[in-house]
Amino acid sequence: MTDTDITRRLAAWTVALRPDDIPEAVRREGVRTFVNWLGCALGGARHETVDRAIAALAPFSGPARAQVLGRSERLDELHAALMNGISSHVLDYDDTHLKTIIHPAGPVASAILAVAEARPVTGEAFLAALVAGVEVECRIGNAVYPEHYDRGWHITGTTGVFGAAAAVGRLLDLDERQMTWAYGIAATQSSGFREMFGTMCKSFHPGRAAQNGAAAAFLAKANFDSSLQAIEAPRGWANVLSTKQDYGEIVDDLGTRWEAKLNSYKPYACGIVIHPAIDGCSQLRERLGERVTRIRSVELGTHYLVLELTGKRTPQTGLESKFSVYHAAAVALLHGDGTPTAFTDERARDPEIIALRDRVQAKVEPGIEEDAVRIAVTLEDGERIELHVEHAIGSLERPLSDEAITEKFRRQAEPVVGADTAARAIEAGWALAGTGDAGAIARLCAA
C-alpha cells in the first residue's frame, strides 16, 4: 500500500461489498442503527428547526418523490434527505460512534431512504448500503480524530458526506472509478463547524451531508469527474482538514474490522459526553429521595471534552441547554429526565432548575474516560454523597437493548404520528432486512 491510493482502495471496497460479506452481528447492528435513526427522525420532525428549513427551501424542491418523515410534506430526494437529516439529529438523541463522536446514521440513512423511494431497493441492498456508508464515514473519522475535531470541525458533517456518497453510490451501482469521483465530490463539499453547536446549524450539518453526499453520487453517476486522490493528496481532505492522517484506519482490514458494529444509541437527548453526568445524577436522585430539594452543591469530575463542549453556564434556549452539563445535571437530579423533555425552552428557563444549575460545579478529572464521571453531592446539612459512574448507560459496555430502542422509538414517534403508525413503523424498521421495498418504510412514516 502507498499513501497515494487510499481513496481508490476505499472506493473499490465500497462497490465490491456484497450483502453476504457482512457478518451477521454487523448486519444486526445495522438494523439497530436504522431503527434508532428512524425513531429519532420522527421525534424531531416537528421541531421549529425543521419548520424553518422547510419554509425556506421547499419552494426550491423538485418533484415530490420522497417523504419528510413525521410530516405531510413530500420533496425531491435531495431535499427530503436534508430535512430527515436535520430532524434525526435536532434533538441530539441519535447515535454515536464513540471513538470519533460521529453520529453515523443521520447523513447515511437520510440519504438512502429518500433515494430508495424514487428507485425501489430491497431491504437487503438498503442494509448493505447503510452498513457501507457508516463504515466509510467512521473509518475516515478514525483517520483524523481527535485532531480534526479539536480544530473545530463538526465531524458528523465533515465525514458524513462521504458516508452518504458511499451508500447512495451503491444504490446507483457506481463503478469503482465513479465511486472514487463520488468521494472526491464529497470531499470538496465537506464542511460544518462545532461553533454552530447550540444553534439550528448543528443539525443542518448531517442534513447537508446527506444531501451533498447523495448529490456527489448522482454527479459521479453522470461522469462528473474529480480528483482520484481526494482524501490522501498533499492538499487533499485529510491534510487540509487535519494535522493527523492515519490512512491505515481507512483501508486496513476492510471487511474484517467493522466500525459499523461499534455504533451506540443515546439514552439521553444531548451530546454523548454529558451522558455519564445524567446517568449518575439520575441514580443519585433515586438515592436522595426527598432530600433532592436540600442540595447545597454538586461537584462533577469529568472528561475534558465535557467542559469544552457542554460548558454553557447560562443556556437561554432548549437547543443551548443541550450544551450545558450544569443544566443537564440539575434536570436529572430534579426530574430524573434526560430525554427531549429535559431540554425544552421551558426547562431552560425554569427557576427551580436554574437555581440548582447554578450550584453545580464541574472540573476536569485527569485520566477519566469519556463514558465515566465522579459526582459528589453536598446537602445543606453538610452530608456528602458520592457516586462513580464507570460506564454510562448507552456506552458499548452498557448498550441499549433492542427493547430500549423500541421504547425510545415509541416515545418519540407516538406524539408525532400516533400510536398506530408508530407501531407499524417500529415493526417495519426491525423487519428491514427482509423487506422487498425499503422506501415503503418512508411512506409509512407520513404524518
Place this chain on the structure above:
Amino acid sequence: MTDTDITRRLAAWTVALRPDDIPEAVRREGVRTFVNWLGCALGGARHETVDRAIAALAPFSGPARAQVLGRSERLDELHAALMNGISSHVLDYDDTHLKTIIHPAGPVASAILAVAEARPVTGEAFLAALVAGVEVECRIGNAVYPEHYDRGWHITGTTGVFGAAAAVGRLLDLDERQMTWAYGIAATQSSGFREMFGTMCKSFHPGRAAQNGAAAAFLAKANFDSSLQAIEAPRGWANVLSTKQDYGEIVDDLGTRWEAKLNSYKPYACGIVIHPAIDGCSQLRERLGERVTRIRSVELGTHYLVLELTGKRTPQTGLESKFSVYHAAAVALLHGDGTPTAFTDERARDPEIIALRDRVQAKVEPGIEEDAVRIAVTLEDGERIELHVEHAIGSLERPLSDEAITEKFRRQAEPVVGADTAARAIEAGWALAGTGDAGAIARLCAA
C-alpha cells in the same frame, strides 16, 4: 472594535449600504464585473462539465423560474445559480481579485441573477448587491490570504459562499440579525480544495458557493439561526480554515476602501498566474516570426505560484492543460493564443505543441511579482532572445478596456447564442445600472 464583533459588523454594513453610497468608479467596475461574468457564463455554457451537472441534478430541480445562461434549460433559482456558476468559471476565463486570486463574480452574480428572475429587482439594486457581495468575499479573503490558500483551500469557493449570501441577502431585505445568521450558515458550508484543479470540481466550487450562499440567505430570511460570531469565534471560520486572521481587512474602512474596485478580467482562459508567460510568449512570437519553428529551448523565470499551481508537465485533457505553464507557453509561441481555443482536448494532444512544451523549462525567480515573468528563448542556431514582462495584460496596471471586455464577450457568446442575441446581451449588460428588471437579462440569454 473587538475581535468578537466581526461578523455582526460586516452584516450591519451589508444591510445598510445604499446604492448612492457606492462611488461612481466602484459602480463602473461593478458593471464591468457583470458584463465580463455574463460573457464567460455564455462562453462556458456548452462545456461538458455543465452538461453532466445538468444531467445529474436537473431531475431534482424545483419549478423552472431561472435561466441557465446560453442553454435552453430553466431551473429553480438555486440550481440555476449552480449551473451558471459552473459555466462562468469552467474555462478559467473569468475575473480575478489579484490580492487573493479570488474569482469574485461567479459565486455572486450567478446567485443574484437567478434570484432576480423570480422576484424582480431593479438594475440599481442588483448592482449594489453585486458590489456588496464582491466586497464581502474579497475582504474575507484578504483576512486569511495567503495562508488559507496555501493550506489547500480554493478560496473562490470558501469565500464565495459569503459573497453570495451577502448579495442574495440584500435582495431578500434581510435585517442585520438575519444577515449575521446568513453569514453563519454560509460559513458552515464553506468548502472546496485546490486539489480539484484540473477536474470538473474546480468550476463546481463557485457554482456551489452561489447555490449555498443563496440558500443561506433564504434560510436566514426564514429565521433559521446560526452562530453570531461565525467568522471570528475561537473555532469559527477564520481560525478553522486559516492560520492567519487579519480582521481589520474585513471591517476597517468599510465604504471608503473598496476591494470591489480592484477586480480584473482575464485576457487568457487559464489561471491568472500563467498570464505573464502567455503574454510574453505571444509577444515573442511576433518578434520571432518564422523562427518560431526553430526553438531549441524556452526558459521561464516565474513567481513561485506558477509552478505550484500550473506545473503539470504532461496534461492529458483541455481542463488539465490550463494547469500547465509549459502547454500555455508552447501554444502562445506557436499560435499566439491564450483564449479558450488554446486549452481544448485537441490542443492538449497536439504533437507539435507537445514537442515544444517538452522544451519549456520553468524555475522560480526570487522576488518576481505575480504579474511578471522573464523569458529566454534559445534557437537551434544558438541565438538567444530575452523578454521581461513587468505587468501582464489584464493586470491592474494594464487592465482590459471596456472595448476589450465587449470583444471577449462577443467571441465567447456568438458561437453559443448567435450574433444577434450576443449583441443584445452585451448591450443589456452595459446598461445594467439603468434597467428596471435585471432578471430580464437572464431570459435574454437563453439559447
